[in-house]
Amino acid sequence: MQPVLKVQALSKEFNVRAGMFRSKKLKVLSDISFCLNEGQTIAIIGETGSGKSTLAKILAGAERCDTGQILLEGHILEDGGHRQPNCRDIRLIFQSPASSLNPSSPIGKMLNEILLHNTELSHTERKEKINTTLLKVGLLSEHKLYYPHMFSGGQLQRVALARALILDPKVVVLDEALSALDPSVRAQTVNLLLKLQRESNLSYVLITHHLSLVKHMSDSIVVLDHGHIVECGETHAVFADPQSKITQRLLNC
Numbered sequence: 218m219q220p221v222l223k224v225q226a227l228s229k230e231f232n233v234r235a236g237m238f239r240s241k242k243l244k245v246l247s248d249i250s251f252c253l254n255e256g257q258t259i260a261i262i263g264e265t266g267s268g269k270s271t272l273a274k275i276l277a278g279a280e281r282c283d284t285g286q287i288l289l290e291g292h293i294l295e296d297g298g299h300r301q302p303n304c305r306d307i308r309l310i311f312q313s314p315a316s317s318l319n320p321s322s323p324i325g326k327m328l329n330e331i332l333l334h335n336t337e338l339s340h341t342e343r344k345e346k347i348n349t350t351l352l353k354v355g356l357l358s359e360h361k362l363y364y365p366h367m368f369s370g371g372q373l374q375r376v377a378l379a380r381a382l383i384l385d386p387k388v389v390v391l392d393e394a395l396s397a398l399d400p401s402v403r404a405q406t407v408n409l410l411l412k413l414q415r416e417s418n419l420s421y422v423l424i425t426h427h428l429s430l431v432k433h434m435s436d437s438i439v440v441l442d443h444g445h446i447v448e449c450g451e452t453h454a455v456f457a458d459p460q461s462k463i464t465q466r467l468l469n470c
């Protein structure tokens with residue numbers, strides 16, 4: 218089976234200040250490779266600063282890698298920092314949806330703008346698509362008239378999900394997307410994500426510090442330490458018999 222997402226030898230460094238007039242290179246990701254199959258979830262875990270969010274941003278196109286490749290269904294999406302334009306197939310959801318929503322725009326308008334900029338759909342088709350997407354994520358079609366401040370935290374994360382799903386992506390990157398939710402809302406959101414995955418064969422890259430979520434949602438795990446993969450494998454196998462010291466420490470905490 219061809220993986221939906223293939224990451225090959227990805228690396229990334231940032232320029233950071235090293236005194237008044239000097240900068241130095243900080244290597245944040247080194248030689249990262251993994252595959253994700255359609256309809257599956259891969260969890261990326263690691264201590265703080267290990268490079269998880271940088272990887273999430275590179276996958277979603279919000280950052281460029283320095284070297285390496287990202288392939289989507291066998292086609293090169295990014296190669297050494299050069300990315301195919303207008304890719305809608307990988308979408309990112311992060312922890313605080315409110316910070317990325319325009320407070321003065323009803324969410325229907327925001328969703329309509331995404332469709333206007335990325336599709337050829339007619340006015341009627343866009344309205345239809347907005348309604349079906351809101352229903353898909355457990356919101357109501359009336360919610361398109363609501364402003365961001367009128368939603369609860371859990372509902373806002375559903376708005377973020379609607380924004381990600383409205384372009385029918387193949388992969389959704391969840392970067393601590395469930396962390397700020399209280400446990401019961403988090404459980405409902407997890408169930409929604411799993412339902413959407415079953416219905417649409419979506420693939421998820423799950424970045425989280427919550428090991429219970431990793432265990433419950435993921436098929437495989439990649440463990441990062443200082444930008445290097447120190448362990449990867451099927452979730453049940455890694456939990457049953459973690460090989461690296463870092464994984465043992467992460468799973469014991």
Ligand SMILES: Nc1ncnc2c1ncn2[C@@H]1O[C@H](COP(=O)(O)OP(=O)(O)OP(=O)(O)O)[C@@H](O)[C@H]1O
Nearest residue numbers: 231232233245263264265266267268269270271272
């Ligand atoms: N734009 C940037 N410029 C310089 N350094 C950066 C930049 N973004 C991230 N870094 C550095 O890269 C390293 C990895 O950061 P990243 O946010 O990817 O880690 P993380 O594993 O997601 O951490 P956390 O679990 O705390 O969110 C950190 O040392 C961070 O300071």
